[in-house]
Amino acid sequence: xxxxxxxxxxxxxxxxxxxxxxxxxxxxxxxxxxxxxxxxxxxxxxxxxxxxxxxxxxxxxxxxxxxxxxxxxxxxxxxxxxxxxxxxxxxxxxxxxxxxxxxxxxxxxxxxxxxxxxxxxxxxxxxxxxxxxxxxxxxxxxxxxxxxxxxxxxxxxxxxxxxxxxxxxxxxxxxxxxxxxxxxxxxxxxxxxxxxxxxxxxxxxxxxxxxxxxxxxxxxxxxxxxxxxxxxxxxxxxxxxxxxxxxxxxxxxxxxxxxxxxxxxxxxxxxxxxxxxxxxxxxxxxxxxxxxxxxxxxxxxxxxxxxxxxxxxxxxxxxxxxxxxxxxxxxxxxxxxxxxxxxxxxxxxxxxxxxxxxxxxxxxxxxxxxxxxxxxxxxxxxxxxxxxxxxxxxxxxxxxxxxxxxxxxxxxxxxxxxxxxxxxxxxxxxxxxxxxxxxxxxxxxxxxxxxxxxxxxxxxxxxxxxxxxxxxxxxxxxxxxxxxxxxxxxxxxxxxxxxxxxxxxxxxxxxxxxxxxxxxxxxxxxxxxxxxxxxxxxxxxxxxxxxxxxxxxxxxxxxxxxxxxxxxxxxxxxxxxxxxxxxxxxxxxxxxxxxxxxxxxxxxxxxxxxxxxxxxxxxxxxxxxxxxxxxxxxxxxxxxxxxxxxxxxxxxxxxxxxxxxxxxxxxxxxxxxxxxxxxxxxxxxxxxxxxxxxxxxxxxxxxxxxxxxxxxxxxxxxxxxxxxxxxxxxxxxxxxxxxxxxxxxxxxxxxxxxxxxxxxxxxxxxxxxxxxxxxxxxxxxxxxxxxxxxxxxxxxxxxxxxxxx
Numbered sequence: 113x114x115x116x117x118x119x120x121x122x123x124x125x126x127x128x129x130x131x132x133x134x135x136x137x138x139x140x141x142x143x144x145x146x147x148x149x150x151x152x153x154x155x156x157x158x159x160x161x162x163x164x165x166x167x168x169x170x171x172x173x174x175x176x177x178x179x180x181x182x183x184x185x186x187x188x189x190x191x192x193x194x195x196x197x198x199x200x201x202x203x204x205x206x207x208x209x210x211x212x213x214x215x216x217x218x219x220x221x222x223x224x225x226x227x228x229x230x231x232x233x234x235x236x237x238x239x240x241x242x243x244x245x246x247x248x249x250x251x252x253x254x255x256x257x258x259x260x261x262x263x264x265x266x267x268x269x270x271x272x273x274x275x276x277x278x279x280x281x282x283x284x285x286x287x288x289x290x291x292x293x294x295x296x297x298x299x300x301x302x303x304x305x306x307x308x309x310x311x312x313x314x315x316x317x318x319x320x321x322x323x324x325x326x327x328x329x330x331x332x333x334x335x336x337x338x339x340x341x342x343x344x345x346x347x348x349x350x351x352x353x354x355x356x357x358x359x360x361x362x363x364x365x366x367x368x369x370x371x372x373x374x375x376x377x378x379x380x381x382x383x384x385x386x387x388x389x390x391x392x393x394x395x396x397x398x399x400x401x402x403x404x405x406x407x408x409x410x411x412x413x414x415x416x417x418x419x420x421x422x423x424x425x426x427x428x429x430x431x432x433x434x435x436x437x438x439x440x441x442x443x444x445x446x447x448x449x450x451x452x453x454x455x456x457x458x459x460x461x462x463x464x465x466x467x468x469x470x471x472x473x474x475x476x477x478x479x480x481x482x483x484x485x486x487x488x489x490x491x492x493x494x495x496x497x498x499x500x501x502x503x504x505x506x507x508x509x510x511x512x513x514x515x516x517x518x519x520x521x522x523x524x525x526x527x528x529x530x531x532x533x534x535x536x537x538x539x540x541x542x543x544x545x546x547x548x549x550x551x552x553x554x555x556x557x558x559x560x561x562x563x564x565x566x567x568x569x570x571x572x573x574x575x576x577x578x579x580x581x582x583x584x585x586x587x588x589x590x591x592x593x594x595x596x597x598x599x600x601x602x603x604x605x606x607x608x609x610x611x612x613x614x615x616x617x618x619x620x621x622x623x624x625x626x627x628x629x630x631x632x633x634x635x636x637x638x639x640x641x642x643x644x645x646x647x648x649x650x651x652x653x654x655x656x657x658x659x660x661x662x663x664x665x666x667x668x669x670x671x672x673x674x675x676x677x678x679x680x681x682x683x684x685x686x687x688x689x690x691x692x693x694x695x696x697x698x699x700x701x702x703x704x705x706x707x708x709x710x711x712x713x714x715x716x717x718x719x720x721x722x723x724x725x726x727x728x729x730x731x732x733x734x735x736x737x738x739x740x741x742x743x744x745x746x747x748x749x750x751x752x753x754x755x756x757x758x759x760x761x762x763x764x765x766x767x768x769x770x771x772x773x774x775x776x777x778x779x780x781x782x783x784x785x786x787x788x789x790x791x792x793x794x795x796x797x798x799x800x801x802x803x804x805x806x807x808x809x810x811x812x813x814x815x816x817x818x819x820x821x822x823x824x825x826x827x828x829x830x831x832x833x834x835x836x837x838x839x840x841x842x843x844x845x846x847x848x849x850x851x852x853x854x855x856x857x858x859x860x861x862x863x864x865x866x867x868x869x870x871x872x873x874x875x876x877x878x879x880x881x882x883x884x885x886x887x888x889x890x891x892x893x894x895x896x897x898x899x900x901x902x903x904x905x906x907x908x909x910x911x912x913x914x915x916x917x
Contacts, residue, residue, distance in 0.1 A: 283739025328612025
């Protein structure tokens with residue numbers, strides 16, 4: 113009998129232990145979250161287990177993985193602007209594709225926003241996702257919705273001169289921003305001489321800006337990372353939109369190709385040359401003719417194919433170009449002495465063009481329900497060309513003698529560019545809901561074609577073929593290898609940590625560089641659900657942009673590190689507070705400090721065209737930069753009224769041994785105060801209004817403080833008149849322009865038609881016609897020098913029409 117009890121007891125214990133094992137067993141639910149109507153993957157959508165109150169979010173490809181106990185009965189899927197969905201579970205590992213319906217389509221409620229997790233629960237800091245719908249509604253110059261212009265309304269981000277699409281983040285320069293279009297770097301993001309960006313908002317799905325606390329997966333720039341994700345294309349039905357505005361017309365089409373493939377294609381072209389061409393040619397005569405114009409275009413396309421629930425392939429393409437050109441012909445006929453009839457002609461041509469090409473082939477593969485991989489092959493190229501020629505002919509018609517011809521010819525050809533080919537692979541490993549590990553590696557081959565100038569002048573029998581670069585080499589190559597690991601873990605409900613390490617190696621022209629770049633950010637949840645966030649990042653940049661600040665043409669020159677030019681470096685620390693206060697409102701306050709080393713600039717008096725000097729003799733390296741400041745952002749991401757209020761108080765300076773007597777001087781774009789308000793309101797069905805108001809301190813520039821008579825004008829034997837004045841300067845960038853402010857307003861009228869929805873958009877840029885300074889110059893005059901301001905943008909109305917079908 114005792115043996116029987118022992119056996120029963122043994123079986124009971126075995127059953128108990130096995131039952132505990134069963135109840136303790138975990139399952140993994142993974143898959144994708146999509147828009148119900150279009151099939152677009154939703155980035156940052158929320159997956160939530162209501163009993164234990166744990167969850168996760170989708171990655172940049174809409175993929176998620178969540179480990180939960182097998183007794184879990186349901187999961188909640190939600191995304192701002194979409195209807196919440198509850199999915200019943202089968203108690204085993206599962207792969208799901210969850211489709212969410214847009215609230216705007218269901219209830220005619222206007223809801224914006226891309227983030228779902230409250231700001232106090234996110235470990236990342238200095239990261240902002242801008243709703244694409246907000247970008248489209250924000251009033252802009254000439255009515256063109258523009259990603260970069262909207263980004264410059266955020267705290268810590270400043271624009272250049274008025275109308276410019278340039279972006280200056282926390283005291284950095286434009287080349288210190290890594291702009292990624294579907295993961296591909298874009299080297300020049302400007303159309304229309306910097307007044308518009310190259311990104312067509314109709315083709316964009318998601319926009320995220322990192323201006324500090326950089327995750328380890330990003331590198332190669334010092335100041336910011338701007339991620340722009342393209343639409344995948346509607347995989348359920350055909351859709352499109354067409355629009356016509358003052359500046360450009362555009363068309364976007366998307367739809368399915370068969371069962372498992374979808375596409376998106378978007379095209380845009382300016383209308384400026386079509387309007388200006390007949391006006392220019394209206395004054396042409398047989399002896400005097402002029403032709404010319406300016407246009408830009410861009411074409412964006414994406415195709416994606418689903419092999420299975422685990423395997424997907426994406427192909428993204430972009431190409432765009434700007435061209436300014438002119439052609440003139442002049443003929444003069446007159447009588448010369450000796451009964452000679454002389455006919456003189458001049459033919460001149462000028463062509464300036466620049467453009468980008470980018471492409472990405474990406475393969476997503478779900479290795480298992482906790483490990484996601486993305487393999488990407490990318491190509492990007494930027495180049496610009498300047499061509500000018502002039503030909504003079506003098507035909508002498510002498511009686512009883514054959515015609516004789518005198519000919520002078522001048523030609524200039526200037527070109528530059530950069531090209532990258534890269535292969536990278538990234539992994540997301542999600543061992544549990546509170547832990548995400550990302551790691552990967554990449555290899556890039558850079559090719560630089562620094563500024564090459566060819567000049568032919570027949571009148572002086574001169575021919576110059578020079579290249580302004582290192583050792584007069586026509587092409588430079590560089591190799592770069594990167595690897596990273598990034599660990600984001602929630603150690604408790606009140607403390608989370610993101611720690612990462614990035615290694616980078618770079619080789620060019622015999623010089624090699626290697627760096628370990630540590631990154632760390634943390635979140636501590638304080639009482640009243642206030643989050644204390646902090647972070648440190650070390651960034652290194654191996655490619656440099658030389659900019660002539662006196663002109664706004666795209667003649668900027670990209671060069672690699674090496675031959676005495678060291679990689680640029682930046683250390684940045686930040687700390688701040690964040691809290692959500694309900695109804696989609698988020699508040700954040702951040703302070704930061706950034707140090708930059710090995711900055712470069714053109715030397716004073718450097719020549720840009722036709723110089724036979726090597727590039728290293730034209731630049732000043734070894735500069736030091738410093739910036740620090742405070743930023744505040746109040747953002748409302750849902751409801752009928754959305755937008756944000758941003759304020760920045762900042763300082764930025766530079767220091768070079770060869771400039772300003774080696775003393776620190778203010779950076780040109782050091783703006784002490786920067787304030788912006790952007791509001792969009794759904795007034796009633798079919799009517800939306802938007803307004804933007806901005807205020808900022810003026811730009812810095814160098815102006816003379818005193819003037820004296822030029823003593824060289826009175827030297828014996830001086831037969832030419834020189835400048836009458838000699839100017840003295842107190843310091844570099846010691847003068848600040850007047851403050852800048854303006855108000856933009858717009859209103860959209862939407863109406864559903866039989867085959868789609870039409871939208872009329874109208875409004876005013878600079879509604880109260882503030883004469884803001886564009887640039888300032890010194891007019892010597894005869895009675896005394898005066899400083900004069902030039903303003904170019906008074907109040908400008910705009911009107912556009914769009915039809916979605």
